[in-house]
Amino acid sequence: MVLAQLGGSITRALQQMSNATIIDEKVLNECLNEITRALLQADVQFKLVRDMATNIKKIVNLDDLAAGHNKRRIIQQAVFNELCKILDPGKPSFTPRKGKPSVIMFVGLQGSGKTTTCTKYAYYHQKKGWKPALVCADTFRAGAFDQLKQNATKAKIPFYGSYTESDPVKIAVAGVETFKKENCDLIIVDTSGRHKQEAALFEEMRQVAEATKPDLVIFVMDSSIGQAAFDQAQAFKQSVAVGAVIVTKMDGHAKGGGALSAVAATKSPVIFIGTGEHMDEFEVFDVKPFVSRLLGMGDWSGFMDKIHEVVPMDQQPEFLQKLSEGHFTLRIMYEQFQNILKMGPIGQESVKTQNPRDHEAPSQTQPR
Known part of the structure; x- marks a missing residue:
């Protein structure tokens, strides 16, 4: 980690x-x-x-x-x-509301995992009853639309893009308008990766932001970026109104301190962290539990959230009723073991021992 x-x-x-x-x-x-x-x-x-x-x-x-x-x-x-x-910059980020269309624009450096993160963000909200949609306004990288289309299809999320149109502003506007008519309440715009040395791409990003008028701009940052994080994050903040940060590739063995620097540069809170390649390896970020884990104090609230997530709530009263009556069958035991297995390795969870490296599983792969 x-x-x-x-x-x-x-x-x-x-x-x-x-x-x-x-x-x-x-x-x-x-x-x-x-x-x-x-x-x-x-x-x-x-x-x-x-x-x-x-x-x-x-x-x-x-x-x-x-x-x-x-x-x-x-x-x-x-x-x-x-x-x-x-x-913690001390101010919360914009929170979208169900039933009201919100436009969320994703920006960041090349290779930071923006497209994958867009889908994870949409998938997370879809599980909670939202109607998300994805718009591919990345015309700079070859295969960007194909990647977004593949991810969106896998997650059963509607998407919009074009193989012929080269103007990202036109694609973004058309996509947002299309999904507003379809009553989607979370319209996510994926933009090209860029860094502060590319003035033309920064101007293009500003134009996309002006045209789509996003409710929230999210800066996606690779945790392994290192010392460059502060300057790059500051450059994005000066061009568009960055309102939140998502840190990706938190499953790697990089130094990761750049993530702390990016928060300070954008004065925006981290709202999610990407902890792996898969669609559901995406966690809500909460400052105090995270620092608690960092200092080896453990995070029981996060651990309990994970338990509630994997153990169906409708099973719990029935299970307690059977226990109170003295019934405990092999079938019940099997179901409880299955629920524990769904949680995955304990090393990936929120509770850490005094030394956070004790449960660290070696990981060679990183999300693209």
């Missing part, structure tokens, strides 16, 4: 501090130096790391703490809060 190495390093730094007999200025500085080194090695932007260390020192003023205070706990809480602050 991306950031597992970072989580392990921060956890070890806090553990070493906990082993110290007396928590003084020297111990605190050593702990902060370890955390700072871990964040920089994970490609988090230097300014963010420096500000974080400064803020923690201001919060944890050892001289002012009265005897009897749990200094270890205060330091750990300060680290937790500062990491949350980096990932």
Whole structure:
């Protein structure tokens, strides 16, 4: 899992501090130096790391703490809060509403997994009762429409695109109008991948945004992008009103700290993370549970959500009724084992042990 190495390093730094007999200025500085080194090695932007260390020192003023205070706990809480602050810009993103057509435009660098993420986003909402539709406004990459068509067909989601029209603005406008007439309440526009050095493509992206007037622009970011994340994310934010971030390829072994930098650059919240190649390997992002996992504290709320997702709610009262009556057959046991197997490897779930690398499964593949 991306950031597992970072989580392990921060956890070890806090553990070493906990082993110290007396928590003084020297111990605190050593702990902060370890955390700072871990964040920089994970490609988090230097300014963010420096500000974080400064803020923690201001919060944890050892001289002012009265005897009897749990200094270890205060330091750990300060680290937790500062990491949350980096990932949480403090304002929620636009939330689409069922029954009312919303246009969502996806932007990002080449190879960040935009087209796959568009389908995952649509599929996620479709399972929750929405009527999503996909529009392919990527005329730059060969095979982009074929890929979107293949993904959409697999997920049974309506799509729009053209093999002959080369103007992405015309395709985007026609697609949005078509699906508005069909009463789709989530119209997702996939655009070409681009980076800040390509001025013409950035102008094209701005024109697509102007023509379709999206309710939300989502910046899709590959977790392995590294130090370039901050500048690239900032360039996108300056051209179009980026309102949310989705981080992809979180199943790889990349450093992943660029994800933290991108959030700071766009001042927009991360709303989803892609955790694999398959359609359902897509998780809602929640800051506190994520940082909790990063620091090896575990995330029981996420774990319980997963259980409720895989165990049918209509089976639960019936199962409890049978147990209360003293009936437990091999059939019931078989069904319970099947439900557990649906959850997949425990290492992919939200609960982590003290060292997040303990359950890390080696992964060679990454979503395209």
